[in-house]
Amino acid sequence: MARFALRRLFQAVIVLFFVSVFTFLIFQVIPDGTPALRLAGKSATPQTIAAVVRQWGFNKPIWVQYADMMGRIFTGSVISYSEHVNVLSQIERGLPATLSLAIGAGVIWFVFAVVVGALCAVRAGHFIDRLLTLLSLTAISAPTFVVGALGLYFLAWRVHVFPLSGYVPLSQSVGQWFMHLVLPWISLSVVYIGLYSRVLRSTMLDNMHEDYVRTARAKGLSERKILIRHVLRTSLIPIVSMWGLDFAGVIGGGAILVEVVFNLDGVGQYAAESIQALDVPPLMVIVMYGAVLVVLIAALVDVLYVWLDPRVRLEA
Amino acid sequence: MAPLLEVERLGVRFHTDGGVVRAVDGVSFALAHGKVLAIVGESGSGKSVTALSLMGLTRSANTELDGAVRFDGKDLLNAPEDELRRVRGGGMAMIFQNPMTALNPVQRVGAQIVEQIRTHERISRSEAWERTVALLRRVGIPRPEVRARAYPHEFSGGMRQRVMIAAALSCAPRLIVADEPTTALDVTTQSQIMDELEQLCRESTVALILITHDIGLVARMADDVMVMYGGRVLEHAPADALFEDPLHPYTWALLRSVPRLDRERVGRLPTIGGSPPSLLNPPAGCHFRPRCPHSFDRCVEVPPLRESVDPAADGEEVRGKQDEGHLDRCWLDLDTKRRLRHLDRLDTQAVALACTDGAA
Ligand SMILES: Nc1ncnc2c1ncn2[C@@H]1O[C@H](COP(=O)(O)OP(=O)(O)OP(=O)(O)O)[C@@H](O)[C@H]1O
Ligand SMILES: [Mg+2]
Numbered sequence: 001m002a003r004f005a006l007r008r009l010f011q012a013v014i015v016l017f018f019v020s021v022f023t024f025l026i027f028q029v030i031p032d033g034t035p036a037l038r039l040a041g042k043s044a045t046p047q048t049i050a051a052v053v054r055q056w057g058f059n060k061p062i063w064v065q066y067a068d069m070m071g072r073i074f075t076g077s078v079i080s081y082s083e084h085v086n087v088l089s090q091i092e093r094g095l096p097a098t099l100s101l102a103i104g105a106g107v108i109w110f111v112f113a114v115v116v117g118a119l120c121a122v123r124a125g126h127f128i129d130r131l132l133t134l135l136s137l138t139a140i141s142a143p144t145f146v147v148g149a150l151g152l153y154f155l156a157w158r159v160h161v162f163p164l165s166g167y168v169p170l171s172q173s174v175g176q177w178f179m180h181l182v183l184p185w186i187s188l189s190v191v192y193i194g195l196y197s198r199v200l201r202s203t204m205l206d207n208m209h210e211d212y213v214r215t216a217r218a219k220g221l222s223e224r225k226i227l228i229r230h231v232l233r234t235s236l237i238p239i240v241s242m243w244g245l246d247f248a249g250v251i252g253g254g255a256i257l258v259e260v261v262f263n264l265d266g267v268g269q270y271a272a273e274s275i276q277a278l279d280v281p282p283l284m285v286i287v288m289y290g291a292v293l294v295v296l297i298a299a300l301v302d303v304l305y306v307w308l309d310p311r312v313r314l315e316a
Numbered sequence: 317m318a319p320l321l322e323v324e325r326l327g328v329r330f331h332t333d334g335g336v337v338r339a340v341d342g343v344s345f346a347l348a349h350g351k352v353l354a355i356v357g358e359s360g361s362g363k364s365v366t367a368l369s370l371m372g373l374t375r376s377a378n379t380e381l382d383g384a385v386r387f388d389g390k391d392l393l394n395a396p397e398d399e400l401r402r403v404r405g406g407g408m409a410m411i412f413q414n415p416m417t418a419l420n421p422v423q424r425v426g427a428q429i430v431e432q433i434r435t436h437e438r439i440s441r442s443e444a445w446e447r448t449v450a451l452l453r454r455v456g457i458p459r460p461e462v463r464a465r466a467y468p469h470e471f472s473g474g475m476r477q478r479v480m481i482a483a484a485l486s487c488a489p490r491l492i493v494a495d496e497p498t499t500a501l502d503v504t505t506q507s508q509i510m511d512e513l514e515q516l517c518r519e520s521t522v523a524l525i526l527i528t529h530d531i532g533l534v535a536r537m538a539d540d541v542m543v544m545y546g547g548r549v550l551e552h553a554p555a556d557a558l559f560e561d562p563l564h565p566y567t568w569a570l571l572r573s574v575p576r577l578d579r580e581r582v583g584r585l586p587t588i589g590g591s592p593p594s595l596l597n598p599p600a601g602c603h604f605r606p607r608c609p610h611s612f613d614r615c616v617e618v619p620p621l622r623e624s625v626d627p628a629a630d631g632e633e634v635r636g637k638q639d640e641g642h643l644d645r646c647w648l649d650l651d652t653k654r655r656l657r658h659l660d661r662l663d664t665q666a667v668a669l670a671c672t673d674g675a676a
Contacts, residue, residue: 211417217373218412219432219483220405222398229431234422309422310467 008302012295019291020284024066027280069281073288082279090270091285097167097266100177101184102255106247109189109196113239116193117200118232124205132197139194144254148187148261155183165263184262188254192246196239203235210234237309244301248294318389319346320490320523321370326383326393328362328369328547337595339365341547342383344621347540349490350521352514354528354538354555356570360592362547363527364413367493369393370525371408372400387491406436409484413496415476419468425476426452426464429483436487451482456512474505481513485520492517493525506530510537531574535559543567546593546603549621553642563624563644563653566604568660602646610656614647624650 036052044052053059057068072078078087116136120129155161162183168176207213208231216226246254256268263269267286274282306312328340340362347353355363368374370385372392385393387408392400404410412418420428426448433444445464452460455478468476477497484492497513498506514537517524528534534541534555541558543551543566551564562568569588590607593599599606601616608615621643646653 211412211414212420214373215410215412215418215480216420218371218404218410220401220403220435221431222401225435229423230420234420237422311421311469 008299012299015295016288016291020070020288021066023284023287024069027283028062028065028069069284073285078281078285080274080279080282082274082277087282087285090282091267091289094265094267094270096169097264098251098255098259098268100167100170100181101188101258101264101266102247102250104181105185105188105250106243108185109192110239110243112189112193113196113200114232114236117197117239118204118227120197120201121204121208121231122227124201129201133201136194136197139190140198142190144187144191144257145261147190148183148258151183151187152261167264167266180262180264184258184264187261188250188258196242199242200235200239203238204231207231207235233308237305240308241301241305244298244304248297251297252290252294317349320349320388321347322384322386323366323370324384324386326366326369326385327381328365328374329380331378331380332596335596338598339547339595340369343544343547343549344383345540345542345549345552347491347523347525350517350523351539352517352524352526352537353540353542354526354534355542355544356528356531356534357544358570358588358592360595361544362595363544364495365547366544367410367495367525367527370493371404371410372397373404373410402436405432405483405489406487407489408491408493409487409489411477411480411484411492411494411497414500415473415480416500418480419476421468424465424467425471425479429464429479429486432483433486447486448482451486452479454485455479455482455516457482472505473501474509477501477505477509478512481509481516485516485522488520489522491523491525493527495527496529497526499529531571543570546598547595548603548645549643550604550646551644552621553644557642561642561654562657563642563650564604564646565608565610565648565653565656567644568657569607572660609660610648612647617647619645619647621645624653 036049036056036058057065060068069078076086076088079085080087080090116132120132120136123129151162152164156164163176163180166180168180170177213226213230216230221229253268255266256272258264259266259268260272271283271286273279274286323346324344326340326343327338330337330339343362343366345353355366357363365374369381370387370392372395374381375397381393383393384391387403390399392403395403419425423431426445429448429451430441430444433439433447434441437444439447449460449464452464457463457475457478463471468479471479477500480497484494494513498509501509510533513524516522524537526533526537538555541551541553541555542549543558543564545566551558551562551567553563558567559571562571566588573587588607593603593606601618602608602611605611605615622645623641623643648656
């Protein structure tokens with residue numbers, strides 16, 4: 001297990017290194033190489049530009065710039081081009097909204113997928129299974145922004161069930177926090193609920209015919225216990241690994257769209273605004289922190305996976 | 317004393333897309349406390365379906381069951397599901413053919429036995445755990461306190477089957493149904509496991525239904541033998557009677573295909589010509605008729621399963637000098653059978669010898 005963890009850590013460091021280099025190159029080098037011109041303002045004299053270049057270190061070799069940037073990311077002292085504010089404090093401001101959105105959606109889609117998938121498997125071929133199958137397939141083919149827009153139009157605009165947009169901190173009002181997040185959660189989760197419940201349904205139907213399920217029945221267990229402890233337990237393995245990847249995907253980008261649509265003012269929205277302003281430092285920081293988070297989640301899912309499926313341990 | 321298990325005209329029909337499969341057709345037998353009944357027959361003869369149906373494991377929307385299965389005097393075939401659950405794994409336990417897949421791969425083996433114990437008895441987790449460890453020790457698993465915490469993939473096939481046996485024994489059953497318990501294992505492990513199973517059954521007077529293709533094993537362990545074919549019982553007799561005086565042509569064919577150590581053979585073992593009947597569309601009359609070298613016009617009627625009688629003493633039916641309770645399902649009369657068997661050159665004594673030799 002220790003060797004397994006060590007290898008994972010090594011892999012993570014490699015991944016983070018490449019992510020940082022590529023992000024740096026993409027954002028720093030490719031979009032018009034002279035950010036100093038933009039930073040110095042429209043009517044800048046050559047002296048001002050030179051001062052800006054020196055101040056931001058644009059005259060240094062590219063790898064030195066890279067090293068400086070990494071150093072500042074690690075110490076949390078990156079300053080943005082556009083407003084000259086500390087990026088970290090900006091991120092901290094947006095973090096609660098983003099985490100509320102992502103974690104809430106992740107929990108919702110997992111729980112609903114398990115309920116829907118298990119229900120379909122148990123009632124396979126019956127009315128409820130067919131209905132839920134139809135809904136799942138619809139959900140899978142509905143893009144996030146369509147669900148979001150429809151939700152906004154019907155449930156916030158036409159009928160005022162939910163607020164139109166914005167984010168209310170959890171510390172301020174639990175009820176308001178919840179109401180403001182319902183529509184974003186739904187628009188983010190719907191696709192995954194559809195997808196995961198399909199996968200769970202077919203895995204469970206396969207596993208129901210496994211020998212160990214017959215053994216469980218021969219031991220005298222009730223159908224409910226057989227279903228939960230034996231069929232469901234083993235069928236969770238594939239969707240847990242899917243969940244890890246997709247949750248990381250949401251953190252690493254999927255949330256941006258929803259944050260913008262619902263004006264949640266989270267980290268994703270900050271990233272979107274920075275892209276529009278070609279403001280490189282915040283993007284670097286957000287991408288790097290996002291990458292660290294994704295790598296951490298992946299490692300966590302691996303641990304969870306090993307716990308769910310002990311056979312994996314041998315291969316580690 | 318009343319028999320432990322009485323099966324009366326058990327019938328199992330599966331409704332499939334292709335039609336109705338009559339997997340078990342009028343199977344009757346009784347088993348006394350502590351006895352060993354072997355069920356033999358080719359693949360597809362309905363042995364497993366019979367065994368599974370005893371504890372209601374074939375129940376489903378597409379299955380039609382009839383007849384009666386009385387265990388301890390109570391009918392199980394029509395019992396409600398919760399009553400049946402109390403018997404499963406409690407009074408009647410089952411050991412399956414493939415130990416590689418019969419255990420849940422993601423649950424510790426000890427937990428799987430604890431789960432069974434706590435389904436049937438209201439005892440604490442730690443008590444159940446202690447009993448599990450003791451059971452694992454009893455079936456010959458070294459360091460059971462440690463091994464109980466391991467997962468199935470950390471065990472060899474033989475060790476997993478020992479775990480299954482321990483689970484079967486865990487709630488003091490009166491009957492164990494073992495469906496080809498050693499087929500998936502290598503030969504040395506097979507005989508070890510069977511020795512242990514036999515001893516465990518004898519010392520706790522558990523009755524055993526043993527389904528097997530291994531005639532040597534039957535000779536060694538069984539009190540009674542039931543030969544099945546095409547969902548029906550063709551011959552049912554005490555083991556020694558069956559080996560010394562087998563009466564059904566199908567049984568002869570089965571016995572002839574036993575490998576013999578006492579005689580050098582050229583070429584292959586004789587196999588039974590033809591293939592088992594389709595249960596979707598079985599032949600009329602005796603199911604063995606299409607493959608039977610001795611069939612005659614009467615065989616298009618289904619023969620009854622009965623004790624062979626000697627019709628020689630005019631009108632008055634006199635029992636042949638055979639053991640009581642030796643049933644077979646064939647229209648030939650007793651003398652003809654014995655004569656034909658002799659002509660077929662089935663040396664029954666040599667077979668019996670080979671079987672016991674093979675077992676030794
Ligand atoms: N659930 C089912 N649905 C339809 N047919 C079935 C079902 N279970 C078994 N059968 C059929 O019933 C027949 C008897 O099968 P069974 O498994 O009892 O044979 P067996 O004697 O145990 O053979 P083997 O020695 O190969 O284990 C077979 O033809 C099989 O295809
Ligand atoms: Mg079988």
